[in-house]
């Protein structure tokens with residue numbers, strides 16, 4: 001009830017400003033003290049995936065905390081894991097504002113952010129400062145100005161730099177807001193990417209005596225045949241996890257009235273069934289050899305359970321948090 005009141009006020013503000021405002025407020029010392037005082041600790045429901053111990057199955061999806069500035073505050077909401085990023089080798093502004101839009105009637109969000117971030121070196125500084133003891137994933141991407149033929153290099157630079165500071169590394173090849181990025185999900189481009197990433201992971205493992213799992217984040221707009229192909233390649237290259245899914249470009253998920261001229265990735269409730277369907281196909285073809293992290297439109301305990309019964313080992317939330325607030329996280333953790 002309390003959050004829905006705050007939401008009314010927040011929704012009066014332009015979405016990106018509201019997003020930054022609420023994160024900044026969460027970081028205030030006084031808010032931290034209040035949260036520590038009022039939020040009862042949650043039951044630990046430990047699970048092991050990718051050889052990592054998760055305190056619970058619910059994670060924060062990439063995009064909320066792009067630069068790892070709010071990890072400790074966000075962790076107070078109860079997340080078992082937090083994925084920061086997408087971060088790129090060099091800082092970049094992202095697309096022109098406004099680039100974030102709400103579709104309130106459908107609990108949807110359209111974003112065309114284009115990876116605004118302060119770069120990988122800045123993220124490392126923030127990770128060094130964090131006191132969060134849960135799992136931290138780092139989601140990496142390519143810079144806008146890097147031609148797609150050289151994209152692999154951007155991922156390798158990020159892996160090398162972040163390796164000692166991440167519990168797992170997520171490779172984002174599915175954002176619809178970076179031109180050509182999604183091409184890396186198909187055919188020889190995918191093979192080449194996975195081969196080089198695996199090679200780098202083995203090299204870093206040998207060098208640092210630390211194994212950092214790799215997850216590949218995919219789009220919900222792939223055909224069944226393409227998902228089956230990706231599954232076969234994930235198994236072949238011994239990739240640790242897959243994150244399904246990123247945002248969609250399928251505006252048919254909105255009614256004609258809700259359709260908008262805004263272009264960008266659609267997330268939230270309209271995406272729910274589509275991403276669950278991707279998880280079901282992955283589950284059938286990965287045969288328990290690759291961890292599945294399910295994300296897309298989780299807005300209730302029921303929808304979280306649906307993702308898990310379709311094959312997700314872990315789940316992540318973004319849009320649901322905007323529409324239902326922190327209580328949603330606690331409800332799901334307790335209920336699962």
Ligand SMILES: Cc1cc2nc3c(=O)[nH]c(=O)nc-3n(C[C@H](O)[C@H](O)[C@H](O)COP(=O)(O)O)c2cc1C
Pocket residue numbers: 061062063064066085086100109111113115139172175217245246247267268269271295296297298316317318319320
């Ligand atoms: C504003 C916004 C920014 C996002 N930024 C990223 C990002 O930088 N990297 C990424 O992999 N996914 C990003 N996502 C996608 C989410 O991580 C998630 O995959 C997607 O929104 C589906 O989950 P949801 O329906 O719970 O929001 C973003 C989503 C939103 C709404």
